[in-house]
Amino acid sequence: MPEDRALAVGVLALQGASAAHIAAFDELGVRARPVRSRPELEGLSHLVIPGGESTTIHHLLELFDLRQAIIDRYNDGQLALFGTCAGAILLGIDAGEAPPRFGLLDAILNRNAYGRQIDSFSKILPLPALGTELRCVFIRAPKVRRVGSGAQVLAWDGDDPILLRGSGLLAATFHPELSGDPSIHAYFLEPALWNSVRSCPARGVSIETEAPNRHVIAGQ
Amino acid sequence: MSHEDAVKVNGGGGEGKGSASFSNALTPDADFEIKVGLSRMLQGGVIMDVTSADEARIAEDAGAVAVMALERVPADIRKEGGVARMASVERIVSIQEAVTIPTMAKARIGHFQEARVLEELGVDFIDESEVLTPADNEHHIDKTMFRVPFVCGARSLGEVLRRIAEGAALIRTKGEAGTGDVSEAVRHLRLIHRELGALKAAGREELLAQAKHLAAPFDLVRQVWEQGKLPVPNFAAGGVATPADAALVMSLGAESVFVGSGIFKSEEPARTAAAIVKATARYQEAPIVVEACREAGDAMRGIAVDQVAPEAQLQTRGW
Numbered sequence: 067m068p069e070d071r072a073l074a075v076g077v078l079a080l081q082g083a084s085a086a087h088i089a090a091f092d093e094l095g096v097r098a099r100p101v102r103s104r105p106e107l108e109g110l111s112h113l114v115i116p117g118g119e120s121t122t123i124h125h126l127l128e129l130f131d132l133r134q135a136i137i138d139r140y141n142d143g144q145l146a147l148f149g150t151c152a153g154a155i156l157l158g159i160d161a162g163e164a165p166p167r168f169g170l171l172d173a174i175l176n177r178n179a180y181g182r183q184i185d186s187f188s189k190i191l192p193l194p195a196l197g198t199e200l201r202c203v204f205i206r207a208p209k210v211r212r213v214g215s216g217a218q219v220l221a222w223d224g225d226d227p228i229l230l231r232g233s234g235l236l237a238a239t240f241h242p243e244l245s246g247d248p249s250i251h252a253y254f255l256e257p258a259l260w261n262s263v264r265s266c267p268a269r270g271v272s273i274e275t276e277a278p279n280r281h282v283i284a285g286q
Numbered sequence: 287m288s289h290e291d292a293v294k295v296n297g298g299g300g301e302g303k304g305s306a307s308f309s310n311a312l313t314p315d316a317d318f319e320i321k322v323g324l325s326r327m328l329q330g331g332v333i334m335d336v337t338s339a340d341e342a343r344i345a346e347d348a349g350a351v352a353v354m355a356l357e358r359v360p361a362d363i364r365k366e367g368g369v370a371r372m373a374s375v376e377r378i379v380s381i382q383e384a385v386t387i388p389t390m391a392k393a394r395i396g397h398f399q400e401a402r403v404l405e406e407l408g409v410d411f412i413d414e415s416e417v418l419t420p421a422d423n424e425h426h427i428d429k430t431m432f433r434v435p436f437v438c439g440a441r442s443l444g445e446v447l448r449r450i451a452e453g454a455a456l457i458r459t460k461g462e463a464g465t466g467d468v469s470e471a472v473r474h475l476r477l478i479h480r481e482l483g484a485l486k487a488a489g490r491e492e493l494l495a496q497a498k499h500l501a502a503p504f505d506l507v508r509q510v511w512e513q514g515k516l517p518v519p520n521f522a523a524g525g526v527a528t529p530a531d532a533a534l535v536m537s538l539g540a541e542s543v544f545v546g547s548g549i550f551k552s553e554e555p556a557r558t559a560a561a562i563v564k565a566t567a568r569y570q571e572a573p574i575v576v577e578a579c580r581e582a583g584d585a586m587r588g589i590a591v592d593q594v595a596p597e598a599q600l601q602t603r604g605w
Contacts, residue, residue, distance in 0.1 A: 079330065080330065080567045080568070081329070081330040081331045081351060081567055082327060082329060082330060082331075083323075083326040083329060084329070084330070085326075085329070086326060102567070102568050102571075103568070103571075117326075117327050118327050118328075118329070118330070118331070118351065119327070119328075119331065119351045119352070119387050119388075121346060121349070121386065121387060122331055122349045122350065122351050122387070122563070125348075125349035125563070126349060126563070126564075129349075129564060129567075130567075130568070151327070152327075163386075164386065177386060178386060181408070182408040182409075182410055183324055183388065183408075183410035183411065183434060183435065184405065184408060184433045184434050186320050186323070186324065187320065188316050188319065188320055201316075203319065203320060203323050205320065205323045205324050205327055206324070206327075206388065206410070241323060244319065244323055244326070
């Protein structure tokens with residue numbers, strides 16, 4: 067993020083758990099505003115795409131002409147993006163399943179990869195990049211199938227990456243907004259999020275050295 | 287049912303493990319949080335009744351956040367009569383396989399064996415529903431005994447809290463299902479908000495009297511009083527037939543909308559479904575609701591609630 071821009075945080079509020087994100091920012095003393103239309107996107111430096119149904123959120127983003135506007139603003143280096151669960155799915159690269167992805171985060175995420183709702187779970191997991199641990203809630207969660215060199219894994223559950231970042235991008239397969247701890251939301255607001263990404267050691271998932279479909283990332 | 291019974295709600299199901307019943311509702315234990323988590327993921331969305339794989343696909347393409355699998359939509363249950371039960375296993379499975387969004391299915395009130403069948407099938411949410419013929423006229427299912435989350439209907443704050451005490455992870459305000467008349471959903475949304483306001487305004491010393499009045503467990507009443515809100519989301523259901531109906535219930539505080547007969551009894555279900563999704567997402571903005579109204583097909587004809595005999599009303603089932 068360019069240094070001279072004021073912090074202005076939005077949470078996409080067309081469908082999904084936007085209120086929980088706004089509450090998490092409240093705890094940090096940051097007033098985040100709900101975003102449902104193009105005008106509400108104006109002037110934002112940060113946008114959360116929350117958990118919800120990725121097919122519904124995609125449908126509504128297209129319907130209200132927001133999808134390309136968000137991608138363009140990110141590519142211009144104006145808008146950092148944080149996706150949780152459904153939001154993380156959308157940030158990634160096309161995975162050969164609906165809905166179409168933004169293609170911004172250099173990773174492939176598959177929907178409902180743990181199974182149905184009865185396979186949803188929560189557990190306390192370490193977040194070494196943040197120097198803390200968190201109770202992570204996984205609800206009909208996606209799994210990261212592939213990580214390209216443009217993305218860095220910040221936390222794992224066993225062999226599964228659960229928290230990733232790219233330059234100006236943060237993605238969680240779980241729900242930090244339901245954990246009662248705003249550490250990850252604070253991390254999202256750090257200017258260092260725009261720093262270029264170090265590649266990380268492979269563990270379980272295939273790590274590609276040359277990212278497919280890699281977008282030009284501004285601010286590097 | 288006396289107040290004493292009301293504060294000892296143990297539900298009907300389970301196998302002698304009723305003592306565990308309150309734990310989920312009263313402490314934010316992990317399993318309950320996971321269930322309520324899915325409820326939160328459905329906020330701002332439309333959940334559509336479907337009776338076939340084709341209808342389920344139409345719903346998903348229109349932007350539904352979930353589908354509700356059932357044998358007959360409420361308007362047909364009302365018209366045809368007979369005993370309304372859980373949908374057939376074949377029907378539920380074909381609907382599950384047709385879509386990637388969550389599949390809900392209805393079980394009869396108190397019918398914990400139907401609920402076990404639905405859980406075993408991997409249904410994502412069970413609706414213990416007054417639209418089906420109740421299996422138990424005194425007890426609801428002990429929903430704490432299940433890993434799958436439940437949604438239940440309610441007409442008052444007391445009913446909301448009794449269902450939460452039994453383990454419901456989501457409440458839907460009851461309208462009069464299958465009528466296309468939204469007035470009962472409106473009445474009960476307003477009533478629940480009014481009662482919630484009265485509870486929040488009560489003094490600490492009034493809480494036991496509030497619990498008695500609401501016929502709800504004291505600890506849960508106190509929790510809502512302390513937090514100033516319900517521990518689970520509240521959606522609206524029953525009689526929603528148009529985009530403007532959906533915008534109305536959202537404006538009255540519903541966090542999502544269930545649409546039953548309103549879609550597949552309309553003239554053009556795909557258009558009506560998409561229009562209701564649109565109006566729900568941006569219900570605050572009149573120009574968007576106008577667009578949605580233009581885009582919707584003709585609404586179901588419906589039947590006014592005052593034309594429905596009291597004994598034919600579905601909303602009075604459950605307590």
